[in-house]
Amino acid sequence: MDGREGAPSFAEMVGRKTEAAYNDLVDSVAFAGEIVANLAQSVRHPGRLRWKDILLACVRVGVDSLPIIFLIGFLMGLILSFQSAVTLQRFGGEIFVPNMLGLVMFREMGPLVTCILLAARSGSAFAAEIGTMKVNEEVDALNTMGLSPTRFLVTPKILASILMAPLMTMFFNFAALVGGLIVMISLGYPLVTYTSRVFQNLQYTDFYGGLIKALVFSILVAGIGCLRGLQTRSGASAVGDSTTSAVVSGIILIAFADGIFAVAYYYLGI
Amino acid sequence: MRGEPVINVRNLTCAYGDFVVVRDISFEVNEGEVFVILGGSGCGKSTVLKHMIGLYEPAEGSVSIHGRRLTGAGERERNEILRSFGVMYQMGALFGSMSLMQNVMLPLEEFTDLPREAREMVAVAKLAMVGLDKFAYNLPSTLSGGMQKRAAIARAMALDPGILFLDEPSAGLDPVTSAELDELIRSLSRNLGITFVIVSHELASIYSIADRVIMLDKQTKGIVAEGDPRQLREGSASETVRSFFNREPAHHADDGHCPVPAEEGA
Numbered sequence: 061m062d063g064r065e066g067a068p069s070f071a072e073m074v075g076r077k078t079e080a081a082y083n084d085l086v087d088s089v090a091f092a093g094e095i096v097a098n099l100a101q102s103v104r105h106p107g108r109l110r111w112k113d114i115l116l117a118c119v120r121v122g123v124d125s126l127p128i129i130f131l132i133g134f135l136m137g138l139i140l141s142f143q144s145a146v147t148l149q150r151f152g153g154e155i156f157v158p159n160m161l162g163l164v165m166f167r168e169m170g171p172l173v174t175c176i177l178l179a180a181r182s183g184s185a186f187a188a189e190i191g192t193m194k195v196n197e198e199v200d201a202l203n204t205m206g207l208s209p210t211r212f213l214v215t216p217k218i219l220a221s222i223l224m225a226p227l228m229t230m231f232f233n234f235a236a237l238v239g240g241l242i243v244m245i246s247l248g249y250p251l252v253t254y255t256s257r258v259f260q261n262l263q264y265t266d267f268y269g270g271l272i273k274a275l276v277f278s279i280l281v282a283g284i285g286c287l288r289g290l291q292t293r294s295g296a297s298a299v300g301d302s303t304t305s306a307v308v309s310g311i312i313l314i315a316f317a318d319g320i321f322a323v324a325y326y327y328l329g330i
Numbered sequence: 331m332r333g334e335p336v337i338n339v340r341n342l343t344c345a346y347g348d349f350v351v352v353r354d355i356s357f358e359v360n361e362g363e364v365f366v367i368l369g370g371s372g373c374g375k376s377t378v379l380k381h382m383i384g385l386y387e388p389a390e391g392s393v394s395i396h397g398r399r400l401t402g403a404g405e406r407e408r409n410e411i412l413r414s415f416g417v418m419y420q421m422g423a424l425f426g427s428m429s430l431m432q433n434v435m436l437p438l439e440e441f442t443d444l445p446r447e448a449r450e451m452v453a454v455a456k457l458a459m460v461g462l463d464k465f466a467y468n469l470p471s472t473l474s475g476g477m478q479k480r481a482a483i484a485r486a487m488a489l490d491p492g493i494l495f496l497d498e499p500s501a502g503l504d505p506v507t508s509a510e511l512d513e514l515i516r517s518l519s520r521n522l523g524i525t526f527v528i529v530s531h532e533l534a535s536i537y538s539i540a541d542r543v544i545m546l547d548k549q550t551k552g553i554v555a556e557g558d559p560r561q562l563r564e565g566s567a568s569e570t571v572r573s574f575f576n577r578e579p580a581h582h583a584d585d586g587h588c589p590v591p592a593e594e595g596a
Binding site: 193196197198200201203204205206207 | 380383384385408409412413417419420421423424425426436437440441
């Protein structure tokens with residue numbers, strides 16, 4: 061009558077949100093299981109993979125992302141080196157900037173920023189593509205043909221991300237080092253000093269550790285993008301909501317996973 | 331024309347959470363007939379269809395196709411049952427990144443051992459059946475709505491199923507294109523003996539193609555009429571049914587059924 065009767069109470073809202081979060085967690089776990097099963101099947105029967113779709117996704121995740129990866133990597137290397145050099149110059153310590161840059165980029169910032177960029181670019185694109193297919197009933201069409209949407213739509217994107225993210229991370233690190241090089245050269249240090257300093261205290265474990273992070277982050281980013289796409293509901297704003305949610309969830313997952321990696325690497329001595 | 335039952339729907343209750351859309355409905359679809367599920371907007375026609383094709387699990391009851399229970403079937407059996415029928419969705423649901431040829435070839439690639447040349451031949455033949463062989467290499471976005479729906483029928487027929495489910499085939503089409511699609515359905519039914527289950531509320535189309543209909547009602551959440559649509563129009567005792575078939579505004583106080591907009595099916 062007065063319209064207030066139907067309004068949920070605070071407790072009710074908390075209950076509903078909690079239930080929605082729990083259901084989302086259950087869906088995510090089930091989806092993760094499905095992805096693992098599909099990846100295992102892909103390893104056993106590589107001939108059944110849709111290689112054309114994988115290559116297409118590789119182009120979109122990798123080649124098309126290269127300009128932004130190079131640009132952000134270069135600027136990060138440049139800014140990080142410049143700011144550090146300005147501070148360290150007061151103590152005559154600017155010579156340590158390359159050491160710091162190499163370590164920070166290879167261990168931490170390279171995989172982290174690359175995969176955040178992939179979440180914004182590719183994760184959202186996956187959510188939008190699959191979300192639109194869901195709205196257009198194409199996902200239903202796959203289901204009623206007896207084709208698994210996970211195998212058909214998700215697995216190629218995950219595999220492409222697994223292949224491309226470590227590669228993109230390497231490009232990002234390279235661009236960052238070029239940015240740092242410009243700062244050091246402008247401060248009067250020669251190229252040989254810069255490169256020897258960068259690799260002086262950089263271990264192979266730092267290099268591999270960063271790439272493993274990128275690999276795990278890429279699975280999270282692609283997986284959550286595809287999951288949000290498959291969860292798209294009907295309505296005008298549904299695809300947009302899925303896209304936003306894919307980016308936000310992707311970045312949150314990366315942050316959590318990075319924390320777990322920090323602890324794990326500390327105990328493993330990496 | 332009419333053979334043995336190929337689809338059995340028993341005590342089907344469809345619900346979204348606590349909201350029941352249809353309750354405890356039962357019907358059969360016989361081999362070779364064109365069976366139409368009709369009713370006003372929001373009465374649950376498409377919901378029933380989606381339960382029949384296994385997209386949703388019923389709250390209660392079961393759906394069996396060719397004597398095999400789809401409801402609750404294991405993955406392998408479910409996939410085998412799914413391959414025994416084809417589905418055309420309301421918007422066509424063609425894969426936008428694939429040409430018509432690739433769309434039709436997809437089920438053949440996944441479920442047959444045919445070499446590529448043979449798959450292409452089958453796909454072209456299916457497209458020719460719906461008059462689209464000249465557009466085999468076009469993307470769906472380059473075609474009209476009617477052509478997309480015909481292409482979707484070609485894809486649904488790729489594995490030579492005995493049953494085709496069509497969700498609102500006339501929706502969004504002009505009367506001429508709609509009539510052409512009706513003619514295609516009649517032709518496929520007559521020449522190939524395909525059983526059609528069609529969801530529609532387009533009366534002109536229903537009179538033209540249907541052998542038998544069931545009418546769903548939003549208020550009672552059940553079947554209010556079953557039989558030949560022409561006979562129902564003339565002789566139904568139910569006011570709900572008569573007003574639907576005669577396109578008269580419903581009297582909510584009397585029967586509360588979903589009114590049919592006057593512009594439909596003139």
